[in-house]
Amino acid sequence: MIRITSFAGKRVAVFGLGASGIATAKALVAGGADVVCCDDNASGLQAAADAGLATADLKEANWAVYAALILAPGVPLTHPEPHWTVRAARLAGVEVIGDLELFVRERRLQDFDVPLIAITGTNGKSTTTALVGHLLREAGRDVEVGGNIGTAMLALEPFAPGRHYVIECSSYQIDLAPGIDASVGVLLNVTPDHLDRHGTIENYAAVKAQLVLQAKHAVIGVDDNYCRAIAAKLIDAKGAEGVLRISSRPEAVCDVGVEDGDIVLRRDGWESTIAGLAGIGSLRGAHNAENACAAAAALLSLPQPLKPTEIDAGLKTFPGLAHRMEQLGRVGQTLFVNDSKATNADSTEKALLSFRGNIFWILGGKPKAGGITELVPYFDRVAKAYLIGEATEDFAATLEEGKVKFERCGTLEAATKAAARDAAASLNGASAEPVVLLSPACASFDQFRNFEVRGDAFRAQVAALPGFSAFRSGA
Missing domain, CATH: 3.40.1190.10 (Mur-like, catalytic domain)
Known part of the structure; x- marks a missing residue:
């Protein structure tokens, strides 16, 4: 922990009690500040209490006694409108800053x-x-x-x-x-x-x-x-x-x-x-x-x-980040890549551009505005697409218009097996190594809690494929 001593002996309000807010409050307390924590959500207040931090309803506060309001990054500072704590602090001439x-x-x-x-x-x-x-x-x-x-x-x-x-x-x-x-x-x-x-x-x-x-x-x-x-x-x-x-x-x-x-x-x-x-x-x-x-x-x-x-x-030894063009390993000559972090078409564009072709593309989930229409110029890199989740029919229409072969798979597990099957069968005469690419161009919330859970599921399903060989760190 980095002890924050710049507010030693002063009273400070901390609003927003996620991981960074709790860490901030602890750092201030360790540095000698008198810290009062608040959150609009009961879960945040409970997290502060569990950490042994003092909490209070700042709506009833006398802001004149506070030296600063430390705002969590996720709490609105200016738009769509300042949070009520920001308005109250500024009215009292109290500075509003964050952990950075x-x-x-x-x-x-x-x-x-x-x-x-x-x-x-x-x-x-x-x-x-x-x-x-x-x-x-x-x-x-x-x-x-x-x-x-x-x-x-x-x-x-x-x-x-x-x-x-x-x-x-x-x-x-x-x-x-x-x-x-x-x-x-x-x-x-x-x-x-x-x-x-x-x-x-x-x-x-x-x-x-x-x-x-x-x-x-x-x-x-x-x-x-x-x-x-x-x-x-x-x-x-x-x-x-x-x-x-x-x-x-x-x-x-x-x-x-x-x-x-x-x-x-x-x-x-x-x-x-x-x-x-x-x-x-x-x-x-x-x-x-x-x-x-x-x-x-x-x-x-x-x-x-x-x-x-x-x-x-x-x-040469950089392993990359999980879920961001993460190379998992191979089955034979087929490369498996986890790009679950690609929750929109702009991110998926970068993934499609990273390979010369012969891509077996797993996509879909909870769609965002615009769908995958902006990806049409890169469809010639895709050997076949495998659709999952809520976006299936919308994406199927775009793929059909772009003349890309596709399969409605419903679930990630079914898509992974189908893509692995077709990639293995594509080796004869292929101009580029086959790549099974999970780059959904969608949020995960229809089937998974977040993109990390979706990526972890893909990693586990790939690891279960017969003949799978995982890369070592940095490979």
């Missing part, structure tokens, strides 16, 4: 040599965060990884000289952290998302931008208009020395990019190879090449940067 702000304030207060790599973006931030943490560990660095991925940031190990922190930051967390000052800030991309919480795409992009605008060094993807504008603004304000622009597109103007399967650094008219990506299955696809470029650029920007040889060696 507490983290960076304590980091400054303790004044250790604690490098902070903060990573955000609409897509790819979890993979990039995990990859940066992996590369640091493989290079022998002391590293803690958390935030919006895995462990709540204030539940990480305490600050210590030389310890590196790699934090995934959502837009909600950044919005509650006006003082964020990362050693390296990484902004991967900005596409429309969470507009119910930020009002407009412009507001959303402005929130994301704060992470890199206030960082000592910035790594920015330049494959969308918003990030290109942010990079240009930062270069104009601070000069190009502290900014690395990244892209996986050959035509992009960038500082760290991909050329002939290698990550390359381009500066002042010269170019050097940082690491190779060829044959790394856990980083398959252009989107993962971009994530790898971002990770490499971030590690080159540290006060004590990693060597290219260390980055190259670490990439």
Whole structure:
């Protein structure tokens, strides 16, 4: 736990008692604050009570006695309207911040040599965060990884000289952290998302931008208009020395990019190879090449940067993240890939583009607006599709119109068996290795509690297939 001492001897309200809220309250108490917890849900209040934390109904509070309201990231700050606690706190002149702000304030207060790599973006931030943490560990660095991925940031190990922190930051967390000052800030991309919480795409992009605008060094993807504008603004304000622009597109103007399967650094008219990506299955696809470029650029920007040889060696052992283009193993020549995290067509597009063809595609679930119509240009990569869940008939119509063979399977178990059967039968004359790909382009809630449960079910079903051979970590 990171003890938060900046509010020692002061009364602080914590609202929103999920995992990060409970971790925040504990960290404040450990640092000497008088903490009062509240939640709109009984389950949150019970979780606080079980943790030995004081609770109260803040609707009856005298806000003048509070030094701050610490808001959980999931609680609305501005849109569609401020939460009632936010309105009450602001009316009393009480600052409203989140756990990320507490983290960076304590980091400054303790004044250790604690490098902070903060990573955000609409897509790819979890993979990039995990990859940066992996590369640091493989290079022998002391590293803690958390935030919006895995462990709540204030539940990480305490600050210590030389310890590196790699934090995934959502837009909600950044919005509650006006003082964020990362050693390296990484902004991967900005596409429309969470507009119910930020009002407009412009507001959303402005929130994301704060992470890199206030960082000592910035790594920015330049494959969308918003990030290109942010990079240009930062270069104009601070000069190009502290900014690395990244892209996986050959035509992009960038500082760290991909050329002939290698990550390359381009500066002042010269170019050097940082690491190779060829044959790394856990980083398959252009989107993962971009994530790898971002990770490499971030590690080159540290006060004590990693060597290219260390980055190259670490990439080769990266196991990837569960449910995100996760390579499970093979039955004969058939590769099985778990991309259960692909809950919309945009995510599935990246999966389909990661293979040359001969894809046996399992899809369906609880459909989202637009269905899979935007995936029609990639249907020529699909050998056959296997439909599950509520989306079956809608998706069947799109597949039929796009002239893709399909089978209505109903359940994931039936689809897995059917896809494995057909993939094995496709080997004669196939131009590419057969791939059984679970990339549903749908939410899971019609048949599974969440995408993790769906992915775990697929993994278990694949493991039960005769002749299945699982990959070792990093294969």
